[in-house]
Amino acid sequence: MKPPVLRCRHVTKRYGKFTALEDLSLEVYEGEIFALLGPNGAGKSTLIHCITGLAKQTKGSIEVLGFDTRRDFRTTRRLVGLVPQEINYDPFFTPLESLMIQMGLMGVEPSRERAEGLLKTFALDEKRDAYTRTLSGGMKRRLLVAKSLVHDPRLLFLDEPTAGVDVELRQELWQEVEQLRAAGTTIVLTTHYIEEAEQLADRVGILHKGELLLVESRESLLERHGGRALEDIYLELIRKADGRHVA
Amino acid sequence: MSTIVLKTLFIKEIRRFSKVWLQTVLSPLVTTSLYFLVFGVALGSRLREISGVPYIQFVVPGLVMMTMIRDSFLNTSSSLFQSKINGTITDILVAPIGAFEMLLAYVGAAMIRAIIVGTLVYLVALTFTWFPLHHIGWTVFFTIFVTATLAMLGIVAALWAERFDHLAIFPNFVLLPLAFLGGVFYSIDLLPEPWNTISRFNPGGRAGFVLGASRSHQRVAAQWLQLAKLVIMGGQA
Ligand SMILES: Nc1ncnc2c1ncn2[C@@H]1O[C@H](COP(=O)(O)OP(=O)(O)OP(=O)(O)O)[C@@H](O)[C@H]1O
Numbered sequence: 237m238k239p240p241v242l243r244c245r246h247v248t249k250r251y252g253k254f255t256a257l258e259d260l261s262l263e264v265y266e267g268e269i270f271a272l273l274g275p276n277g278a279g280k281s282t283l284i285h286c287i288t289g290l291a292k293q294t295k296g297s298i299e300v301l302g303f304d305t306r307r308d309f310r311t312t313r314r315l316v317g318l319v320p321q322e323i324n325y326d327p328f329f330t331p332l333e334s335l336m337i338q339m340g341l342m343g344v345e346p347s348r349e350r351a352e353g354l355l356k357t358f359a360l361d362e363k364r365d366a367y368t369r370t371l372s373g374g375m376k377r378r379l380l381v382a383k384s385l386v387h388d389p390r391l392l393f394l395d396e397p398t399a400g401v402d403v404e405l406r407q408e409l410w411q412e413v414e415q416l417r418a419a420g421t422t423i424v425l426t427t428h429y430i431e432e433a434e435q436l437a438d439r440v441g442i443l444h445k446g447e448l449l450l451v452e453s454r455e456s457l458l459e460r461h462g463g464r465a466l467e468d469i470y471l472e473l474i475r476k477a478d479g480r481h482v483a
Numbered sequence: 484m485s486t487i488v489l490k491t492l493f494i495k496e497i498r499r500f501s502k503v504w505l506q507t508v509l510s511p512l513v514t515t516s517l518y519f520l521v522f523g524v525a526l527g528s529r530l531r532e533i534s535g536v537p538y539i540q541f542v543v544p545g546l547v548m549m550t551m552i553r554d555s556f557l558n559t560s561s562s563l564f565q566s567k568i569n570g571t572i573t574d575i576l577v578a579p580i581g582a583f584e585m586l587l588a589y590v591g592a593a594m595i596r597a598i599i600v601g602t603l604v605y606l607v608a609l610t611f612t613w614f615p616l617h618h619i620g621w622t623v624f625f626t627i628f629v630t631a632t633l634a635m636l637g638i639v640a641a642l643w644a645e646r647f648d649h650l651a652i653f654p655n656f657v658l659l660p661l662a663f664l665g666g667v668f669y670s671i672d673l674l675p676e677p678w679n680t681i682s683r684f685n686p687g688g689r690a691g692f693v694l695g696a697s698r699s700h701q702r703v704a705a706q707w708l709q710l711a712k713l714v715i716m717g718g719q720a
């Protein structure tokens with residue numbers, strides 16, 4: 237078997253006294269779509285931040301394709317792409333400029349052709365010279381996705397990429413994700429639309445209060461629960477875990 | 484180390500302030516021209532000489548230095564703080580760039596802005612009064628030293644600040660008083676005690692003094708050594 241694209245070993249993340257992630261170990265394999273599910277505040281974004289460089293784990297190690305994200309950060313950051321949960325945009329630059337800048341920041345030679353190609357893919361070519369501020373919410377989010385792809389990452393994190401995106405574009409976005417996977421990109425996504433995860437994901441991880449309750453392939457999970465919807469299974473697990481925590 | 488990443492961040496920072504040049508370049512120019520008009524031309528015609536120099540010439544180096552101090556601080560602090568608040572700092576944090584290169588890019592761009600504006604202020608000053616630079620070496624040294632230091636201070640301020648008004652603390656409560664008490668507009672020899680003694684420890688004033696030093700080399704050297712000592716010892720403490 238191939239070595240995992242992502243390997244987290246005993247990752248703990250604390251903010252002061254608060255523990256956001258507790259001794260979390262997880263492997264993600266090449267070419268799969270992995271859905272990280274969990275209620276608000278479960279620690280999904282925190283885990284993604286530790287992997288992508290926005291935060292540092294308190295304990296444990298994280299490897300991307302065998303490279304340590306702390307020691308070999310220059311290598312791992314070129315391998316990893318991130319669509320952050322919070323929409324951000326630089327009011328000083330247009331979508332085209334933002335993409336060109338992001339290429340340079342990710343260490344690839346800026347190419348106008350590639351930037352224009354990405355704008356077309358994400359239906360932003362009409363807005364390429366607009367002030368980014370004037371883009372609609374969904375357009376801004378699509379720009380974020382485009383920005384995350386400028387360096388052809390091997391491992392892509394999508395932290396709630398469909399929040400606030402209309403149905404049609406959501407479908408298109410997931411098609412794009414499928415295409416990326418077909419081209420060999422490994423994808424880790426979070427979403428609160430459980431049915432999206434059910435459609436897309438090869439494997440599912442459920443995170444609750446910083447701990448992984450379950451990591452299983454979608455098929456075996458659904459089979460084990462006699463064909464019930466993933467959403468039902470998810471809710472049951474979370475409620476059980478909440479009960480455990482209350483007790 | 485990838486030079487593309489460093490270059491991109493540096494150029495991005497330069498483009499950021501050039502896009503808003505009305506605020507970043509023109510506005511300090513207008514402000515200092517007003518200072519020249521009011522203090523240099525209007526008041527200066529009555530004040531005649533300070534330390535043996537015509538008053539209007541006396542204010543030139545201090546104003547240039549004050550502008551450079553302010554602009555290098557403002558450039559890093561506002562850029563970094565804005566990206567912290569609007570979230571675009573994410574783009575940089577996920578990039579394959581180390582802390583040192585980040586520092587280099589931010590500080591370098593801030594120095595460029597400060598030096599451009601400082602030069603323009605100097606050119607404006609030249610339209611009011613003839614003011615040759617006597618110590619090119621010291622001028623270059625101090626320009627680099629002061630702008631780099633203040634740019635780094637701006638980074639610290641941006642990382643520490645949680646709200647916009649936190650950023651204004653330095654320019655309003657530190658820099659402006661230092662400029663006024665530090666001998667930009669008058670010789671600190673004219674100040675009564677204890678302000679005279681206090682002002683002698685004001686590095687901003689000293690830096691300005693050195694820029695303007697056209698007379699005694701030795702005094703310049705001594706002043707500079709003292710300042711260097713202050714900075715180095717302060718850095719170790
Ligand atoms: N910088 C921080 N300082 C302190 N606490 C933090 C910080 N970042 C996250 N947390 C806390 O860590 C916990 C996990 O947050 P995280 O953003 O990872 O949740 P999430 O699973 O992504 O939730 P959501 O679905 O709402 O996005 C939360 O309780 C949050 O308040």
Ligand SMILES: [Mg+2]
Pocket residue numbers: 280281282321395
């Ligand atoms: Mg989150």
